[in-house]
Amino acid sequence: MLYALLYFIVGFAIMELSGWIIHKFLMHGPLWRIHKTHHQKTVGVFELNDLFSFLFGSVAVALIFLGLESLDARFWIGLGISFYGVCYFILHDVLIHRRVKWLDKPKNKFLKGIFRAHQAHHATNKKEGAVSFGLFLVPKKYFKD
Numbered sequence: 001m002l003y004a005l006l007y008f009i010v011g012f013a014i015m016e017l018s019g020w021i022i023h024k025f026l027m028h029g030p031l032w033r034i035h036k037t038h039h040q041k042t043v044g045v046f047e048l049n050d051l052f053s054f055l056f057g058s059v060a061v062a063l064i065f066l067g068l069e070s071l072d073a074r075f076w077i078g079l080g081i082s083f084y085g086v087c088y089f090i091l092h093d094v095l096i097h098r099r100v101k102w103l104d105k106p107k108n109k110f111l112k113g114i115f116r117a118h119q120a121h122h123a124t125n126k127k128e129g130a131v132s133f134g135l136f137l138v139p140k141k142y143f144k145d
């Protein structure tokens with residue numbers, strides 16, 4: 001059971017780490033044409049940038065299916081990635097960008113920090129000069145009042 005939990009945490013952590021790297025070096029790099037749809041005004045419900053969520057989601061589903069029979073590492077890593085996806089959706093899409101109006105502005109200190117850090121990321125709508133690329137891995141200063 002401990003083994004399962006460890007892989008679950010690994011799946012979650014991999015997403016934040018690889019997400020940070022992909023966001024900084026690919027999305028604000030060669031894949032900017034796709035990612036810029038998230039930095040500029042959206043027309044309609046979806047943005048081209050949602051492709052990334054779809055891609056990460058597919059990886060998670062594939063891992064879960066591959067590991068389903070033996071409930072091995074792939075299964076638990078897949079679940080960890082999925083849980084990250086749910087957290088990402090609730091924090092990034094609902095709480096911060098309010099794509100669906102389910103939640104009000106956060107009052108909790110931790111959530112406020114996450115909120116401010118991501119707002120700082122959106123201070124620019126350009127490829128260059130953006131800060132704070134992670135969702136959780138962000139500079140500590142945003143958590144101070």
Ligand SMILES: [Zn+2]
Binds near residue numbers: 023027039
């Ligand atoms: Zn960005």
Ligand SMILES: [Zn+2]
Binds near residue numbers: 038092
């Ligand atoms: Zn955003």
